[in-house]
Amino acid sequence: MNYWLLKSEPSVFSIDDLAAAPKQTTFWEGVRNYQARNLLRDRFQAGDHAFFYHSNTKIPGIAGVVQVLGAGYPDPTAVDPGSPYFDAASDSANPRWYGVDVKLIRKLDRFISLTELKEPRDALADLILLRRGNRLSVMPITTEQWNCILGLE
DNA sequence: GCCAACGTTGGC
DNA sequence: GCCAACGTTGGC
Numbered sequence: 643m644n645y646w647l648l649k650s651e652p653s654v655f656s657i658d659d660l661a662a663a664p665k666q667t668t669f670w671e672g673v674r675n676y677q678a679r680n681l682l683r684d685r686f687q688a689g690d691h692a693f694f695y696h697s698n699t700k701i702p703g704i705a706g707v708v709q710v711l712g713a714g715y716p717d718p719t720a721v722d723p724g725s726p727y728f729d730a731a732s733d734s735a736n737p738r739w740y741g742v743d744v745k746l747i748r749k750l751d752r753f754i755s756l757t758e759l760k761e762p763r764d765a766l767a768d769l770i771l772l773r774r775g776n777r778l779s780v781m782p783i784t785t786e787q788w789n790c791i792l793g794l795e
Numbered sequence: 796g797c798c799a800a801c802g803t804t805g806g807c
Numbered sequence: 808g809c810c811a812a813c814g815t816t817g818g819c
Contacts, residue, residue, distance in 0.1 A: 651817085674815095675802075698817045756818080775800045777816050797819085804813080 645783040646692035657694050657705040666746040671719045672727040678780035682714040683740040703755035711743040752795050765790035
């Protein structure tokens with residue numbers, strides 16, 4: 643059982659989009675960064691939990707909690723020429739990009755903004771999200787960090 | 796919209 | 808393998 647944080651731009655796919663999706667489930671597609679890919683491919687397991695983070699928006703922050711439904715598997719959008727995530731250099735016989743299925747557990751009662759997460763707090767001092775220059779869109783969260791953030795809610 | 800920080804590409 | 812150029816991310 644692992645904890646993660648998944649970033650999404652709400653203008654592309656928001657927590658409300660997930661809430662409105664069939665079975666409140668979606669394939670987490672379009673991740674095109676190798677470090678994030680390695681996590682999706684090698685570390686994600688059924689039953690893991692993740693925060694749904696809204697990035698690149700007016701008030702960035704954590705909007706909800708999702709459950710990982712299974713291990714990562716190849717991202718079909720990588721080999722779909724019609725997809726905005728198409729990667730001409732990828733190859734379905736030797737997949738380069740991975741994603742996972744996730745299901746909404748719940749929207750947070752109270753949105754936790756990045757500003758609030760940045761308030762000095764020992765438990766979140768090492769949160770990857772807060773590292774200077776961090777751009778990872780899929781990152782691990784420790785149990786302590788997870789509990790601390792849920793405690794803020 | 797700006798731009799700092801970062802990742803990737805490709806010439807050499 | 809180096810590194811300049813370029814493209815992207817994402818907070819502000």
